[in-house]
Amino acid sequence: MPAKFHAIKALVFDVFGTVVDWRGSIIREVRKLSREKKLALDPAEFADAWRAGYQPAMAKVRSGTLGWTKIDALHRMILDDLLAKFGVEGLKESEIDHLNRVWHRLAPWPDSRAGLKALKKTRTIATLSNGNVSLLTNMAKAGGLPWDCVFSGELFHHYKPDPETYLGACELLSLEPAEVMMVAAHKNDLFAAKGCGLATGFVRRPLEHGPAVKNDLKAEKAFDINANDFLDLARRLGA
Amino acid sequence: MPAKFHAIKALVFDVFGTVVDWRGSIIREVRKLSREKKLALDPAEFADAWRAGYQPAMAKVRSGTLGWTKIDALHRMILDDLLAKFGVEGLKESEIDHLNRVWHRLAPWPDSRAGLKALKKTRTIATLSNGNVSLLTNMAKAGGLPWDCVFSGELFHHYKPDPETYLGACELLSLEPAEVMMVAAHKNDLFAAKGCGLATGFVRRPLEHGPAVKNDLKAEKAFDINANDFLDLARRLGA
Numbered sequence: 001m002p003a004k005f006h007a008i009k010a011l012v013f014d015v016f017g018t019v020v021d022w023r024g025s026i027i028r029e030v031r032k033l034s035r036e037k038k039l040a041l042d043p044a045e046f047a048d049a050w051r052a053g054y055q056p057a058m059a060k061v062r063s064g065t066l067g068w069t070k071i072d073a074l075h076r077m078i079l080d081d082l083l084a085k086f087g088v089e090g091l092k093e094s095e096i097d098h099l100n101r102v103w104h105r106l107a108p109w110p111d112s113r114a115g116l117k118a119l120k121k122t123r124t125i126a127t128l129s130n131g132n133v134s135l136l137t138n139m140a141k142a143g144g145l146p147w148d149c150v151f152s153g154e155l156f157h158h159y160k161p162d163p164e165t166y167l168g169a170c171e172l173l174s175l176e177p178a179e180v181m182m183v184a185a186h187k188n189d190l191f192a193a194k195g196c197g198l199a200t201g202f203v204r205r206p207l208e209h210g211p212a213v214k215n216d217l218k219a220e221k222a223f224d225i226n227a228n229d230f231l232d233l234a235r236r237l238g239a
Numbered sequence: 240m241p242a243k244f245h246a247i248k249a250l251v252f253d254v255f256g257t258v259v260d261w262r263g264s265i266i267r268e269v270r271k272l273s274r275e276k277k278l279a280l281d282p283a284e285f286a287d288a289w290r291a292g293y294q295p296a297m298a299k300v301r302s303g304t305l306g307w308t309k310i311d312a313l314h315r316m317i318l319d320d321l322l323a324k325f326g327v328e329g330l331k332e333s334e335i336d337h338l339n340r341v342w343h344r345l346a347p348w349p350d351s352r353a354g355l356k357a358l359k360k361t362r363t364i365a366t367l368s369n370g371n372v373s374l375l376t377n378m379a380k381a382g383g384l385p386w387d388c389v390f391s392g393e394l395f396h397h398y399k400p401d402p403e404t405y406l407g408a409c410e411l412l413s414l415e416p417a418e419v420m421m422v423a424a425h426k427n428d429l430f431a432a433k434g435c436g437l438a439t440g441f442v443r444r445p446l447e448h449g450p451a452v453k454n455d456l457k458a459e460k461a462f463d464i465n466a467n468d469f470l471d472l473a474r475r476l477g478a
Contacts, residue, residue, distance in 0.1 A: 072413065124376055137363055149376050150388040154411065172393065174311065174373035204348050207276035 005224075005237050008199055010173050011119055012151060014160075014184035015136060017208040019116075019127075019145065020106035023047050024207075029102045033035045033095075044197065046086060053078035055220035058130060068157045070132040076100045103131065104138035109205065109232055113144055115230020124148045128169050128182065130159045161192030170198070172237045181224065183233065187216065190223055201225040203231055244463075244476050247438055249412050250358060251367035251390060253399075253423035254375060256447040258355075258366075258384065259345035262444075268341045270332075278327055283449065285325060292317035297369060297398045305445065307396045309371040309423050315339045342370065343377035348444065352383050354469020361478045363387045367408050367421065369398045400431030409437070420463065422472065429462055440464040440472055 006219075016022045025033040026047035034041040057074040060066040079100050079133055083091070119125050126149045127136050133152045151169045158164040170177050177197030184190050185205040194200050200223040206215055219226035255261050265286035273280040318339050322330070330338075331451050342352040358364050364385070366375050369392045390408045397403035409416050415438030423429050424444040433439050439462040445454055454465040458465035466472040 070413070078460070124380070126376075132413065133388060133411040137365075137412070141387060146297070148380060148389075149372060149386075155394055172372040173376070174371065 008181050009175055009179045010124040011181045011200075011201070011237075012126050012166075012169050012185050013105050014182070014186060014189050015127050015129035015131055015139070016103075016106070018183065018185040018203060019112050020108050020139065020143065021207070022051065022103070022106050025106040025211055026050065026102055029099070029105075033099060039086075041045070041086055041088065046082065048209075050075070050078055052218055053081070054238065056213065062159055070135075070154060071103070071130055072100065072135055092148055095113055097113070101138075103234055105142050106139055108143045108145060109229070111229040111231050113146075114151065115234050116146055118231070118234040119237065119239045120146055120148065122237070124173065126151050126169065126173070128165060137188070142143050146218065160189055162173075163192070166193045166196040167233055170196075177187055179193065185215075187220065190220075199224045201227060201237075203227050203229060203233055246418055247362065247476065248414055248418045249363035249365065249444060250420045250422050250440070250476075251365050251405075251408050251437075253326050253421070253428050254366050254368035254370055254378070255342075255345070256444055257422065257424040257442060258351050259343050259347050259378065259382065260446070261290065261342070262449055264345040265289065268338070268344070272338060276330070278325075280325055280327065285321065287448075288321055288324075289314070289317055292320070301398055301401065302392075309374075309393060310342070310369055311339065311371055311374055314342055340377075343374050344381050345378055347382045347384060348468070349472050350468040354384075354398055354473050356474040357470065358476065358478045359385055359387065361476070363412065365390050365408065365412070367404060368392070369401070399428060400437050402431070405432045405435040405437055409435075422442055426459065429459075433461065438463045440466060440476075442466050442468060442472055 003113045013019055027043040027061060027222050030041055030043040030046045034043060057078060061069055116125055125147060127147055128151045129136055129155045132154045133150055136152055136219065151172065153159045153165050156164045156168040166182065170180050173180060178199065181199040181201050182190055182193035183201040183203060185203050185208060190200040190202055202220060202223045204217045206217055225233060227236055252258055266282040269280055269282040269285045274281060297319060300308055365388045366377055366386055367390045371393045372389055372391045375389045375391055390411065392398045392404050393408040395403045405421065409419050412419060417438065420438040420440050421429055421432035422440040424441060424442050424447060425436055429439040429441055441459060441462045441464065443456045445452060445456055464472060464475050468477055
């Protein structure tokens with residue numbers, strides 16, 4: 001493996017958008033539900049609106065306006081608002097609950113599984129997501145994601161980008177921050193990790209917000225690796 | 240699957256003695272070290288003495304005499320005492336550290352891997368051990384243990400049999416205690432889990448303390464399952 005990355009013993013991964021395609025997965029399920037229930041929803045608009053509620057909901061927890069709340073419960077609050085806003089009526093509680101758990105069933109990007117398997121051979125691989133532990137565990141079982149362990153903001157009662165999350169993961173791994181690489185498609189997540197002393201791996205996910213939205217895909221010198229996908233990341237790490 | 244166990248969605252496992260053979264593994268490594276370094280140690284006596292220090296060390300944390308301390312550090316305190324007591328001299332720090340990490344390399348019982356793989360098909364399987372997260376993660380990588388997630392007393396800053404551990408695991412799984420089965424070779428662990436409302440699976444490990452020591456292997460009506468090994472447990476659960 002390249003000498004400069006020899007010190008990296010573990011990789012921790014952002015999940016929504018980095019490992020799995022939340023938008024495509026939600027669009028597929030909402031389209032299906034919309035047809036079955038004759039709801040006339042725009043699935044892409046619905047998916048984007050649901051995701052748009054995510055940062056503001058977490059901000060309430062980070063600021064202390066809301067006590068510690070799992071993402072499942074935040075997703076549900078946003079969903080209840082959206083169903084009203086989009087004029088959806090007549091869904092049973094079990095149907096709404098099933099829809100809310102679409103986040104447990106998000107599909108991996110095409111390279112995610114193979115890339116993680118390659119990386120797992122030489123390093124410990126773990127999630128470091130704001131998704132709750134049961135969400136991440138169910139998603140891994142459904143999508144065949146071979147995590148060595150599942151870390152979540154839930155373990156620290158802090159959401160990324162709070163430093164408690166990055167430093168908490170290093171503490172659980174019994175590693176120094178410099179021995180751990182944060183992998184994400186989102187630069188703010190990586191800059192926050194870097195601020196805590198972790199190594200950083202940027203992975204481009206040009207389709208995260210759909211084909212019409214241009215993500216910031218520019219390589220950053222500040223990051224240790226700028227990769228095109230997980231297989232590219234594995235090659236650059238010599239895995 | 241048998242109707243009575245349909246409600247069980249996840250299994251959480253005690254690890255030392257239940258999943259892995261700590262005594263045999265330590266004896267093998269100590270014997271090898273003893274030969275290489277001409278130490279004239281009795282490997283079985285050393286293994287038993289090391290394990291004997293474990294409950295008293297955790298008791299200090301449980302009582303508050305000692306602040307939160309990972310098992311790796313507790314193992315090291317006990318080891319330092321033992322090396323002095325057994326008159327072992329001349330080991331380098333790196334050699335003592337490597338010996339201390341024998342707990343990261345404990346070998347699974349012959350049925351553990353196959354049993355866990357079978358159980359994983361129909362349930363979430365997780366550790367619930369007093370071993371720290373990195374210890375359990377390294378052990379799983381070395382021994383091919385296919386955990387869905389790794390739970391440890393470290394996540395709750397409480398050691399089993401404190402109720403915070405059993406209830407904490409259920410909370411992370413987003414399951415009711417009655418939907419989670421604690422699996423262990425130790426009855427006190429199971430009675431404590433049962434007290435928190437979890438289902439219980441007893442697995443006999445007649446050789447945990449070596450061929451000369453008779454364990455309590457008697458089935459208990461209080462437990463939901465009394466099994467001979469993990470494959471037997473999987474059969475009884477219909478996995």
